[in-house]
Amino acid sequence: MEDFVDAFFNLDIIRRASPILWSGLLQTLLLAVTVVPVGAVGGVLLGLLTSSPNKTVRRSFALWTDFFRGVPPLVLLVFIYAGLPFAGLDTGAWGAVVIGFLLNTSAYYGEILRAGIESVPRGQVEAARSTGLTATKTMGLVVLPQAVRNVLPDLVSNTLEVVKLTSIASVVAMPELLFQARQAQNATYNASPIVAAAIAYFIMLWPVVRLISRLENKVLVARR
């Protein structure tokens, strides 16, 4: 039992590792507040494009969305970071992360929003257009707000996944939480820093998990 505590909950080691764990946590937060908005903006754009009345536009971007939902994000990130330089395009670690997450995350947000847009009854658009609202204003003022509301639990769930996914930035040597925890583990031959990182993730994301449950309950109640 003592060995177990020593290997996973060694407070002394965690205390010594805490400065770099802390910096890792900040880096993870910085990553999250960068890639979530980037992915969300891209997602709105993709959601609109895959809902386009133009068949060619709609189908092309549906294919695009499928592709980037199908490619593993880790593979995508490594390709951008280590593959593109061969084509003379060196993005650096931040560049690779931003581009990789833009491509991956926007595809997921986009697909969720497309489903949301589709869930808004046709009569809503007709009512708005019959008053003289333009197609753009109808989308922005009538359709999108309802679409977002209809898929809010999915959007928040996806955001949770994206924050967790920021740990893949460690493969491009970005000193985020997991990366720092592994550095500390390697230096101390002890897994406690990893456990500390897991706890940090949990504390950070638990409120979001609760929020999702509450939103889902609300949707269930509203459907009744």
Next chain:
Amino acid sequence: MADSIISARAIWKSFGELSVLKGIDLEVAEKELVFVIGPSGSGKSTLLRCLNRLEEPDSGSIRMDGTEILEKKVDINAVRRRIGMVFQSFNLYPHMSALGNVTLALRHVLGLPRDAAEARALAALERVGLADRVSHMPGQLSGGQQQRVAIARAIAMEPRVVLFDEPTSALDPELVGSVLQVMRDLRESGMTMVVVSHEMAFARAAADRVVFMADGEKLEEGPPASIFGNPRHERTQAFIRQIERH
């Protein structure tokens, strides 16, 4: 007819193989209430939806106040702000209050500032008897109240004409009266209206002219007394007999 607001001529419309409107004409004069009746699938809704181009006619001409609105270069949004429409299923925006539903187009189509839009919306909601429901969400209103908000949304734009597509068909019988009363008041105030509906008693009492449609054609039209009391066409007779039985 010089005072004709809408003058639709030879409107043809098909959906794929299905010919829904077969060269229909419709005149609507200022302050007139035109009632359109006919069996299900005869093209009543399609005709109404062609008048504000929610449905694009295949051919024909629609003049509104003398201007051809089927031309490609016409600003259809400018035309639509002068044609109100009320739908069978209300189609209120569920994420906005009654007031929000009415002010949306006032602000974002007419460009009124918030205060002016709200003042005008309040007046419209008052006209439909809902001054005490302005901040209710559609989900908190009865069907009859929702439809009256929808009417307020249409008339707040001060349109030249309002199109009603079966405004009471989705309502419980006890709620129909309140909506018909609002429509009657509108008519009194001189609003030009085109109404598709099965409310025959209302047609007899309020319509200036009844148009009977079948299979995408206008079979006959005339004052309610003659269409209901003395229909010429046998399909009109059959239809009216069937309706009266209910």
